[in-house]
Amino acid sequence: MVNIEDLKSEARRVLKGGKVKYIIGYERASETWKANPIFLRTPEAVDKLVWDPTCFHNLVRFVVDEKRRKAKEKQPDTRPVGIVAKGCDSRAIIVLLQEKFIERMDVYIIGVSCESTGVIDERKLAKKTAGKTVRKVEFGEKQNYIVTTEDGTMDIPAAEIMADRCLECIANIPVVSDHLLGDKTKRAVARPFQSVEKLESLSQEDKWKFWTDQMKKCIRCYACRSACPMCYCDECVVDTINFAVTADTTAEEKAQRIKWLEKSPVDSENIFYHLVRAIHLAGRCIDCGECERACPVNIPLRMLNKKMEKEAKELFGYDVGFDADQPALISCFRDGDPEDFIR
16 A cells, blocks of 8 residues: 655655655545645645545646747756656656656656555546535555545445446556556456446447437546646647638638538537547557546446457557557557558
8 A cells, every 4th residue: 555654745845856846646635535636835834735546637747838838938948847747647748758748857747556456537436425514535455545524434335336447447557667556466357348348238229319318418627638648739729729710811711621510519429529539549558547526417428448458459459548659559550450441
């Protein structure tokens, strides 16, 4: 089990030595049981660090933001940014390295093993506690969580309230790190794609109805995109912000800047937006589940991306986020790749 004092000690050491610009980690949110991201800039601030089942945010999103800030600074601080990274977070870093968005020297990774459990699902916890006020959630010693509510302590098997992504996770140990904490035993996962099995069993018509019903709920708030560490384009192809059509806009300008879809949340536009985004994440999504967790209307976006991950695995033997030197899925091919889609 990750010892919080060991985590604090390492964070304090690198900050005191000036090895990093700052460290992105987790702190206890004010007046709640959840953890929030925190930016630690001094050794004294390290005491705020926490590590528990509520540390579900993928902090790599902030590494992307740091890269953007640095690009705009005339004299940027070139020291790396420290980050407390779970297994799925470390896979996101691998993809960013693959795509040359960042360099390895840009991040100092304090890896934390999720060991035999993972992080919780807030919705599952709320259902399990039946509306009771939660005070604290801690890791147990036997694949369980210890949940403290206003009425006392509950011992809950991890599988009952664990996030779905953790139930299927194949990287409970960080893939890459500069300092690794916690048990290094790899967890066996019998059915890494069980979340898509039920949907796959449906007929083509029922699948289409399922997704059209889901996409009708979308309000196009773009929370999914904002939470995703893989969405780092300065301008989204389906949500242009720099091109406005006016009375003076020429036909040539319109032709050069195609407007792919309207911003209004109508059914056809919603479906197009989410399908384009899923395709852009093919071979890149590391299954952190932040898109689905951030969605205010509970669209099962992770299921869509998980299906793409399964196709990449079964058709091309491709596992996302494990080798920074491996070519990206859509940038390479093998002689033995299936070609039945070619007409």
